Amino acid sequence: MMSSIAECPVSLSAAPDVLDFDDLLSRVNAAGREVLAVHAADVDNKARFPAESIDAMRELKLLSAYVPVEYGGMGLNIIQTAKICEVLGHYCGSSAMIYAMHCIQVGCVVHHAQKSAYFRRYLQELVDDQRLMASATTELGTGGDLRSSICAVEINGDCFTLTKKAPVISYGEYSDDILVTCRRDPGAPASEQLHVMVRRGDYTTEPLSTWDTMGFRGTCSSGFTLTSHGSTDQILPTPFNDILQQTMHPYSHIVWGALWTGIASDAVNLARAFVRAEARKTPGETPISAIRLAEVDLVLQEMRHNVYSLAREYHELLTSDHPEAGHGFGFSIRTNNLKLSCSQRIVEIVGQALLICGISGYRNDSRFSLSRHLRDAYGAALMVNNDRITKLNATMLLAHREGH
Amino acid sequence: MTNATADLAEGIAAVREIVAQHGRLTVDVHSLDEDCDLYGVGLTSLATVGIMLALEDRFEIEFPESMLSRGTFRSISSIAEAVTNLAS
Numbered sequence: 001m002m003s004s005i006a007e008c009p010v011s012l013s014a015a016p017d018v019l020d021f022d023d024l025l026s027r028v029n030a031a032g033r034e035v036l037a038v039h040a041a042d043v044d045n046k047a048r049f050p051a052e053s054i055d056a057m058r059e060l061k062l063l064s065a066y067v068p069v070e071y072g073g074m075g076l077n078i079i080q081t082a083k084i085c086e087v088l089g090h091y092c093g094s095s096a097m098i099y100a101m102h103c104i105q106v107g108c109v110v111h112h113a114q115k116s117a118y119f120r121r122y123l124q125e126l127v128d129d130q131r132l133m134a135s136a137t138t139e140l141g142t143g144g145d146l147r148s149s150i151c152a153v154e155i156n157g158d159c160f161t162l163t164k165k166a167p168v169i170s171y172g173e174y175s176d177d178i179l180v181t182c183r184r185d186p187g188a189p190a191s192e193q194l195h196v197m198v199r200r201g202d203y204t205t206e207p208l209s210t211w212d213t214m215g216f217r218g219t220c221s222s223g224f225t226l227t228s229h230g231s232t233d234q235i236l237p238t239p240f241n242d243i244l245q246q247t248m249h250p251y252s253h254i255v256w257g258a259l260w261t262g263i264a265s266d267a268v269n270l271a272r273a274f275v276r277a278e279a280r281k282t283p284g285e286t287p288i289s290a291i292r293l294a295e296v297d298l299v300l301q302e303m304r305h306n307v308y309s310l311a312r313e314y315h316e317l318l319t320s321d322h323p324e325a326g327h328g329f330g331f332s333i334r335t336n337n338l339k340l341s342c343s344q345r346i347v348e349i350v351g352q353a354l355l356i357c358g359i360s361g362y363r364n365d366s367r368f369s370l371s372r373h374l375r376d377a378y379g380a381a382l383m384v385n386n387d388r389i390t391k392l393n394a395t396m397l398l399a400h401r402e403g404h
Numbered sequence: 405m406t407n408a409t410a411d412l413a414e415g416i417a418a419v420r421e422i423v424a425q426h427g428r429l430t431v432d433v434h435s436l437d438e439d440c441d442l443y444g445v446g447l448t449s450l451a452t453v454g455i456m457l458a459l460e461d462r463f464e465i466e467f468p469e470s471m472l473s474r475g476t477f478r479s480i481s482s483i484a485e486a487v488t489n490l491a492s
Contacts, residue, residue: 190430328473329469395453396450399453
């Protein structure tokens, strides 16, 4: 059953309102051309927050795209959300990454907190105010392991306090609300975690580290000591372990894979434009670079297919009567494989595009420049390090019984 | 003591030993009640892989995919029950 779903051809036809979605995609493309692409180089140069891009997304109400229609959101599914991330990735990798990370947080609330009156109200607020959500999962001292926390929420009556030393909070200075992982109480083991939402105005940040990186510079993923307080209603009513396994893990790798596909696809588009210009110079002859283009186009197709095949499988799980089928090692392994594969392919594709464009792609001041694409591409293997993921898969494969 | 209860007690003792060796818990397993929630004392899903391999080796059984769930490994008694079901 699962494997047949995974092998379905990619199509968005299962989604409601196909025509409306196509219309939305063209508006996202327009914002991409007119806003994201215009500021992408400046965002990259200055490693600054792409405020114009996020404003454009707010105008399109994209920040509540994944919020169910009953709260006023668009009610998009994971396949459609991935498509939007891919489209944004064409124009500005950092903006697309911020959008993808925001959507992951929205997904956590939508899937795991709707039983709480507080979070149902929050979803309406998110729609009305187009609030930007960020995430503080990693912590100094845990070695990048999302499954363990050192900090603990301290509850006193209806209130909590929480302090976390987070080496990375992407766009933490610009977000409205942050989902923070922590131990459920100061006596709990590192693996007994909760997910707590802290709100702008209720937290202070003290810088721990800066963000001057090779790529994804506009995500402004500096480190902070986050000191926060709030009401116990802000604790998600599901243990973080379940949120991670059922939502954060698959959702992240699907939307990241999608936006990386967008970056790779834009690199191939630049290569295509370059080859066409060459072909025009030598009519009647297929330039050698066209062969390279044919080769890289195949890899891009495989990359995209992988993303939407897992997105479709996840969508089927979310809408099925037996979502527990996704709780086993098999789905986790496939999800990890998607991340490993996409993060390698983006480097391969942009590298091939660079060979096609040659010195024009190597230059920073040419319209074929691939500098930003290439620098962004190398980040993919590092955000949740591929070695860590491979090791997890190696362990899970010891227990996994079925081929997939 | 009947044979069945003696077997069960022996099974629980063996499971406890394996959990102590492979569970990477934050407490001494020997002090735990057999119904104590192991996830509450630090068991992770990855550590369950080590427990599962050791159980398979010790009891000459094989866990099907469907039993590799959080419920199976929740407590020493739930693990012992799973082992009994697989061995019978």
